[in-house]
Amino acid sequence: MRKRIDKCPHCGSDWGVFTKMTLINVPKNYNFDGSEGHNGEMYDNAENIIDKPTVYCQRCGKAICRWDKFCAANDIIPF
Numbered sequence: 001m002r003k004r005i006d007k008c009p010h011c012g013s014d015w016g017v018f019t020k021m022t023l024i025n026v027p028k029n030y031n032f033d034g035s036e037g038h039n040g041e042m043y044d045n046a047e048n049i050i051d052k053p054t055v056y057c058q059r060c061g062k063a064i065c066r067w068d069k070f071c072a073a074n075d076i077i078p079f
């Protein structure tokens with residue numbers, strides 16, 4: 001039986017995780033003063049995800065595991 005990854009192995013937090021995905025052809029919007037603009041639809045235009053991202057803890061920011069391992073352990077369908 002697979003062991004679910006339900007908390008951070010580093011700090012024990014179950015706040016959640018985040019990934020840093022590498023996307024290609026994703027327009028990122030900036031304003032003329034250099035601040036970030038409206039990026040609400042940026043992922044609609046993503047053509048592909050390059051390599052599998054790493055899953056990080058939202059609390060301590062440390063890497064937990066690869067996204068595909070996280071999905072397999074928690075029965076998530078990878079996108």
Ligand SMILES: [Zn+2]
Nearest residue numbers: 008011057060
């Ligand atoms: Zn953590």
